[in-house]
Amino acid sequence: MLSKKAKYAIKALLALADRDPDEPMRIADLARREQIPPKFLELILLGLRNQGILRSRKGKGGGYLLARDPKDIYLGQIVRMFDGPLAPVPCASQTAYVPCADCRSEAVCGVRLAMKEVRDATAKILDGTSLDSLRGQVARASLLDQSR
Amino acid sequence: MLSKKAKYAIKALLALADRDPDEPMRIADLARREQIPPKFLELILLGLRNQGILRSRKGKGGGYLLARDPKDIYLGQIVRMFDGPLAPVPCASQTAYVPCADCRSEAVCGVRLAMKEVRDATAKILDGTSLDSLRGQVARASLLDQSR
DNA sequence: ATTTACTCTATCGACTAACTAGAGTATCTA
DNA sequence: TAGATACTCTAGTTAGTCGATAGAGTAAAT
Secondary structure, three states: OOOHHHHHHHHHHHHHHOOOOOOOEOHHHHHHHHOOOHHHHHHHHHHHHHOOOEEEEOOOOOEEEEOOOHHHOEHHHHHHHHHOOOOOOHHHOOOOOOOOOOOOOHHHOHHHHHHHHHHHHHHHHHOOOEHHHHHHHHHHHHHHHHOO | OOOHHHHHHHHHHHHHHOOOOOOOEOHHHHHHHHOOOHHHHHHHHHHHHHOOOEEEEOOOOOEEEEOOOHHHOEHHHHHHHHHOOOOOOHHHOOOOOOOOOOOOOHHHOHHHHHHHHHHHHHHHHHOOOEHHHHHHHHHHHHHHHHOO
16 A cells, blocks of 8 residues: 555655746645645655755745656655555565565565565556656546546 | 565465365464464464355364365455555555545546556556466476576 | 364554644745 | 744654454364
């Protein structure tokens, strides 16, 4: 399951990617626009900022902005940041490998083999989808939806 | 994350798939062989039985056996049974779709689009992998490992 | 009748997810 | 430079879930 934090983070980043890159957006406005509890969103944006994904400005006219081009922000980074490794089991993780105690032989573990496939497929998608490309997908889906 | 329940279930089923299909295996033996807390495994096997994946025999010489051919038992069913839908968000689920309250328009939701891709990729793998095919993969991996 | 082994319900502690509170700090503007 | 604005950060709280265990009950074999 994707946590609410990760979900809210993606929604907020997507909203920021849709704006003038030099125009900050306030927490309160983002929260209202995306239907996210304001204080909770605050926490999330702070995290993104401390990861270098967002920048912030204090005081009047302040708010949050993307720290990088939307082409260079990938979903994989966001999801890992809030929800940890993509692999369903630690022994199948690429970025955070941990062997499991109850495995007699790792090379012969069916669970690991199957879950490694899942993690690879997931990583391929999330590490291959940038904020910008997702924005494009949404736009195309929106057109299709209108023509229905 | 894959729950321990699902993980233990797969390990136990895989062990059963490796045996004479008419020779029951006791909870205690399975638990020892696969390093699973016996009482916990008991619960898991009971669940699998009530789903029609396992059969059981009571009394001396009793134990658990597969209720179907290992070719007809898919990981997708096991994982869904213990961990719920494969989709990272309910609105991207095929088998347990639930819309999300905070979505203004579902057709235009980036989170949903991306997560639907993840769920489709995961489902393709888990619904395409039977106990039997996984057994085969393990065997091949084991050979590769020995030749190293 | 006794042993064997599965069946089922209840419970428990630890942990985490989702959210909230509130005091603090930097920036702008009048 | 006072005061408003808006982010920063730490510390809760609450409800729910996960992993595991206990123990009484039932069915089958010998």
